[in-house]
Amino acid sequence: MQESRLFRILYYLLNKGHATAPELAEKFEVSVRTIYRDVDAISSAGIPIYVTTGRKGGIQFLDDYVLGKTFFSDSEKLEILSSLQSLSAVQYPEVDTSLNKLRAIFQIGLIDWLDVDFSRWGSAAKIENRMFRQLKQAIFENREITFDYYNATGESGKRNVYPYKLVYKDKAWYLYAFCLLRNENRLFRFSRIKNLILTEVRFERKADIDQYHSVFPMPEEIGDLIDLELEFTLDVGYRLFDTLDDTAITKHEKGYTVKLTLPENNWLYDFLMSFGNKVTIIQPKSIRQTLITKHEAARAHHKGE
Numbered sequence: 090m091q092e093s094r095l096f097r098i099l100y101y102l103l104n105k106g107h108a109t110a111p112e113l114a115e116k117f118e119v120s121v122r123t124i125y126r127d128v129d130a131i132s133s134a135g136i137p138i139y140v141t142t143g144r145k146g147g148i149q150f151l152d153d154y155v156l157g158k159t160f161f162s163d164s165e166k167l168e169i170l171s172s173l174q175s176l177s178a179v180q181y182p183e184v185d186t187s188l189n190k191l192r193a194i195f196q197i198g199l200i201d202w203l204d205v206d207f208s209r210w211g212s213a214a215k216i217e218n219r220m221f222r223q224l225k226q227a228i229f230e231n232r233e234i235t236f237d238y239y240n241a242t243g244e245s246g247k248r249n250v251y252p253y254k255l256v257y258k259d260k261a262w263y264l265y266a267f268c269l270l271r272n273e274n275r276l277f278r279f280s281r282i283k284n285l286i287l288t289e290v291r292f293e294r295k296a297d298i299d300q301y302h303s304v305f306p307m308p309e310e311i312g313d314l315i316d317l318e319l320e321f322t323l324d325v326g327y328r329l330f331d332t333l334d335d336t337a338i339t340k341h342e343k344g345y346t347v348k349l350t351l352p353e354n355n356w357l358y359d360f361l362m363s364f365g366n367k368v369t370i371i372q373p374k375s376i377r378q379t380l381i382t383k384h385e386a387a388r389a390h391h392k393g394e
Contacts, residue, residue, distance in 0.1 A: 094119070095127055099136070107149030110140075124148075217262075223285055224264060227252045233290040234266075239281040246270075248277070251292040267292075312354035318371040319347040325367045332360070358383055 094117055101116065102108060110128075114121045128148055131138050137151035227234045234252055237245045250266035253274070257263075262279040321329060322344045329338050329345055337349035351357055353376070361368055361380055370377040 095131055098124075098127055099131065099138075102138070102149060107147040109147045113148065217279060220279065220282065220285055221255075223287060224252055224255060227287050228254065231291050231294050233269075233288045233292055234285060235288060236285040237283045238277060239283065245283070249288075250275075250277070251294075253294075312352040312357075314350050315353045315373060315376070316350050317348065317373070317376070319361075320369040320371060321345040321347060321364065322367045325364060328364075362387075 097117065098113060101113070108116075110121045110124045113124045117124075125140075128138060128140060138148065139151065140146070140148050224234070226232070231251075233249060235247065235249045238248045239245045249269045250264075251269075252264055252266045254265045255262065256265050256276065258276075263276040264279065264282065265274065265276055267273070268275045268277075326340070326345055329347065333347065333349065337347055339346045339348075357376075358380065361370070361376075362383060370380060
């Protein structure tokens with residue numbers, strides 16, 4: 090308990106510059122005598138903190154003291170700055186200011202090693218950036234939001250949700266939120282959210298939401314998962330390695346065997362159809378039959394039948 094309070098005193102002083110003993114005592118709900126003992130403990134640890142008397146007196150650090158020299162090794166400083174730089178690379182709002190401040194505090198340079206842009210080309214990028222800012226505000230302020238949501242068939246419906254966090258998964262951005270219509274947690278794909286509005290309704294955030302986990306509910310438009318076994322010819326190997334996990338691909342003399350689990354949806358059928366006669370569906374046979382039906386429909390369409 091004392092160790093935790095010592096760190097909180099340090100952070101408080103770093104933020105405010107200086108404070109009086111009564112002020113700290115009230116802040117951390119201890120006696121003034123305890124605060125002075127804490128100051129002695131901090132000084133004994135080699136951190137240059139001292140007490141001055143008089144009308145403008147108080148507890149403060151020595152002038153020009155740099156936090157990083159005591160608390161962090163050079164490698165730890167680089168890790169912190171690199172993490173912030175990664176956020177900056179994906180255009181996380183306001184992170185550049187924090188990055189510049191810490192770079193100055195740590196007195197260390199940093200190579201510009203990463204540039205990531207998740208936004209789409211064209212005018213859609215501005216819309217998505219505005220949506221990011223709105224969702225960040227809604228998440229931090231626990232505000233209910235409402236929007237029109239388009240499903241896989243292009244039909245829209247009004248949704249009211251409690252936003253919890255933003256998720257980047259399977260090459261797309263999603264909003265993880267509690268849906269008041271479905272009465273359960275859902276993933277909503279960014280590109281299908283339209284007319285987003287922040288309401289003035291506040292919600293109580295569940296305590297376990299902030300715990301990291303990677304198990305999210307499947308978006309409603311994704312489809313059911315199925316186990317696939319496929320055979321591809323040798324000349325399309327580059328496409329397999331561009332799209333699929335290497336561990337799912339086995340090369341042999343005549344081509345590639347692919348075994349993996351994917352959602353059964355339009356993306357899967359479009360992906361398989363794009364290979365033409367370069368792919369053979371081994372399992373499940375129902376996928377093979379659906380693919381035949383889709384090819385026949387495409388053939389009839391282009392023949393004008």
